[in-house]
Each structure stands twice: as structure tokens, then as C-alpha cells.
Amino acid sequence: MDDSETGLRARLIDVGVELVATEGAQALTLREIARRAGVSHGAPRRYFPTHLELLSAIARVGFAELGERAAAVAKGAPTARVETLGRVYLEFALGNRGMYELMFRHDLLESGHLGLRDTSLPLFGRLVDLVGRARPDADARLVAGALWANLHGIAQLWGWGSLQLATNTEDFEPLLRAALDAHLGNDR
Known part of the structure; x- marks a missing residue:
């Protein structure tokens, strides 16, 4: 992964951490994390093939x-x-x-x-x-x-x-x- 990919992966995790803190675990959908990170709803799948992998990283x-x-x-x-x-x-x-x-x-x-x-x-x-x-x-x-x-x-x-x-x-x-x-x- 290059720096921009590493940065986006980290941003997705950071957005998830912020989202879980403000709205709870039930708010952690791929679509909402992508929206708040300012990327397409499919972008998280590039770094986290499953929803569980993103949730686990968070x-x-x-x-x-x-x-x-x-x-x-x-x-x-x-x-x-x-x-x-x-x-x-x-x-x-x-x-x-x-x-x-x-x-x-x-x-x-x-x-x-x-x-x-x-x-x-x-x-x-x-x-x-x-x-x-x-x-x-x-x-x-x-x-x-x-x-x-x-x-x-x-x-x-x-x-x-x-x-x-x-x-x-x-x-x-x-x-x-x-x-x-x-x-x-x-x-x-």
C-alpha cells in the first residue's frame, strides 16, 4: 500500500472511531463510514473486504x-x-x-x-x-x-x-x- 492508500485506510478507521463515540456501534455501516470519510460507498471494501474487518480495525x-x-x-x-x-x-x-x-x-x-x-x-x-x-x-x-x-x-x-x-x-x-x-x- 502506498501512503495515500494507508492514509485512506487510517481515515476510514478514524471516522469509524468517531462515529462509534458519537452515535454508537449500531451506526457503523460501511455506507455511513464512507460518506463521512468523503469516499464512495464501495471504497472501504478496497481496504476492508468485509464489514467485520473494518469493525475489527475500529x-x-x-x-x-x-x-x-x-x-x-x-x-x-x-x-x-x-x-x-x-x-x-x-x-x-x-x-x-x-x-x-x-x-x-x-x-x-x-x-x-x-x-x-x-x-x-x-x-x-x-x-x-x-x-x-x-x-x-x-x-x-x-x-x-x-x-x-x-x-x-x-x-x-x-x-x-x-x-x-x-x-x-x-x-x-x-x-x-x-x-x-x-x-x-x-x-x-
């Missing part, structure tokens, strides 16, 4: 951003770092609803285009490592998996407004602490 931007935020969690005791990582995850999920939804779409994760091993598994590996340090008595992979599922559930239910109603709270912090207590022990 989702990789979200995983990269979440990965950068997670990498900044580098200091403190393992339990404090797990707590900060959980907060980073929830803040990302709640602050980037469309991208978060896109990142965890089953069809993208299953398609192989997203590169799950290169995007979400390193983040999970970081969580497993920290949980292993915080809970050397437990199977770190299983505890981390349960904690991740709990955080994902908090993010989803909070985004829908269900948890605020059910718990009568407007702050996810008590839920984060309860999830950490459940998985790491309340004497953390």
Missing part, C-alpha cells in the same frame, strides 16, 4: 486505548493495582459505551479478524498476574475470570441503568469494592 483502537490506560496502573500493592485496574476498566466501559459494545461483540471476537490474542488476552493476562500476586492461594486464572465477568456485568448493567435502580446508588465505587471483596477477600 475495535482494535478501543483495545489499544484500554491497554494504554491499564499499562499506567504500575505502582502499589497487587490488591491496590487490581482495584485501580477494575476502576480503569469500568471508567473506560462507561465513558466509551459504543466502543465498549463493539469491542466485545461476539461475532467480532469469533471472526478471527479482531486478533483476540493480541488485544484482549494481554489485558486479561495482566489481571491474572495481579490476582495471582494478591491471591497466591487461589487459581489466579479462574479468580481473574470471575472478577472480569463481574466487572463486565457491572459495566453492562450500569450502562442500562439497572444497577442504579436496584442498588439505589449513583456511584459504581461501592459495587467495585463489593466485587473486589468477593474475589480477593474483604481483608484486602
Whole structure:
């Protein structure tokens, strides 16, 4: 690919990232991305033969951003770092609803285009490592998996407004602490 082709490919991804941020994952059609990028509706197919490939490229931007935020969690005791990582995850999920939804779409994760091993598994590996340090008595992979599922559930239910109603709270912090207590022990 020459520079102009690389530039157009990047512009299509950038337009998709902006579109998902402003209008949500459901707005990510090839036609709309092409229109906003100022190209013909067939142009994206030159760089992304399938719609899933373009969506995957957009989702990789979200995983990269979440990965950068997670990498900044580098200091403190393992339990404090797990707590900060959980907060980073929830803040990302709640602050980037469309991208978060896109990142965890089953069809993208299953398609192989997203590169799950290169995007979400390193983040999970970081969580497993920290949980292993915080809970050397437990199977770190299983505890981390349960904690991740709990955080994902908090993010989803909070985004829908269900948890605020059910718990009568407007702050996810008590839920984060309860999830950490459940998985790491309340004497953390």
C-alpha cells in the first residue's frame, strides 16, 4: 500500500472511531463510514473486504486505548493495582459505551479478524498476574475470570441503568469494592 492508500485506510478507521463515540456501534455501516470519510460507498471494501474487518480495525483502537490506560496502573500493592485496574476498566466501559459494545461483540471476537490474542488476552493476562500476586492461594486464572465477568456485568448493567435502580446508588465505587471483596477477600 502506498501512503495515500494507508492514509485512506487510517481515515476510514478514524471516522469509524468517531462515529462509534458519537452515535454508537449500531451506526457503523460501511455506507455511513464512507460518506463521512468523503469516499464512495464501495471504497472501504478496497481496504476492508468485509464489514467485520473494518469493525475489527475500529475495535482494535478501543483495545489499544484500554491497554494504554491499564499499562499506567504500575505502582502499589497487587490488591491496590487490581482495584485501580477494575476502576480503569469500568471508567473506560462507561465513558466509551459504543466502543465498549463493539469491542466485545461476539461475532467480532469469533471472526478471527479482531486478533483476540493480541488485544484482549494481554489485558486479561495482566489481571491474572495481579490476582495471582494478591491471591497466591487461589487459581489466579479462574479468580481473574470471575472478577472480569463481574466487572463486565457491572459495566453492562450500569450502562442500562439497572444497577442504579436496584442498588439505589449513583456511584459504581461501592459495587467495585463489593466485587473486589468477593474475589480477593474483604481483608484486602
